[in-house]
Amino acid sequence: xxxxxxxxxxxxxxxxxxxxxxxxxxxxxxxxxxxxxxxxxxxxxxxxxxxxxxxxxxxxxxxxxxxxxxxxxxxxxxxxxxxxxxxxxxxxxxxxxxxxxxxxxxxxxxxxxxxxxxxxxxxxxxxxxxxxxxxxxxxxxxxx
Numbered sequence: 309x310x311x312x313x314x315x316x317x318x319x320x321x322x323x324x325x326x327x328x329x330x331x332x333x334x335x336x337x338x339x340x341x342x343x344x345x346x347x348x349x350x351x352x353x354x355x356x357x358x359x360x361x362x363x364x365x366x367x368x369x370x371x372x373x374x375x376x377x378x379x380x381x382x383x384x385x386x387x388x389x390x391x392x393x394x395x396x397x398x399x400x401x402x403x404x405x406x407x408x409x410x411x412x413x414x415x416x417x418x419x420x421x422x423x424x425x426x427x428x429x430x431x432x433x434x435x436x437x438x439x440x441x442x443x444x445x446x447x448x449x450x451x452x
Contacts, residue, residue: 320426321423323419323423324419325419373389376389401425401427402428405425405432407429407430411424411425412432412433412434413432413435414434414436
């Protein structure tokens with residue numbers, strides 16, 4: 309590591325993504341790929357708007373925020389657009405978790421929760437994917 313990097317992340321366990329097959333023969337749903345091509349309307353919209361790509365986009369995405377709010381029947385203040393689920397999850401860790409409010413998440417779920425907790429210095433607890441009632445049943449069966 310560089311001597312210029314902050315040491316607060318020295319103990320951070322890097323995120324290890326799941327298996328990512330190479331080649332174009334698979335559609336990786338776990339990385340939000342789609343087996344369906346964009347609609348003709350989406351292609352036309354993209355082609356029309358590619359001409360303005362040299363300009364920086366609206367940082368508040370006001371037009372899209374308005375459209376999503378209208379579609380969902382809520383106010384614009386209830387819409388938060390982000391650069392994917394990782395960004396909104398990180399915002400949630402920053403907003404709702406701290407030393408007094410630890411994070412709790414299942415051990416079988418998205419592996420990046422642990423990374424968000426560690427990056428944000430949030431204590432966390434992973435809970436077993438097996439419910440207490442199932443654990444009691446299986447432990448009784450194992451001792452019989």
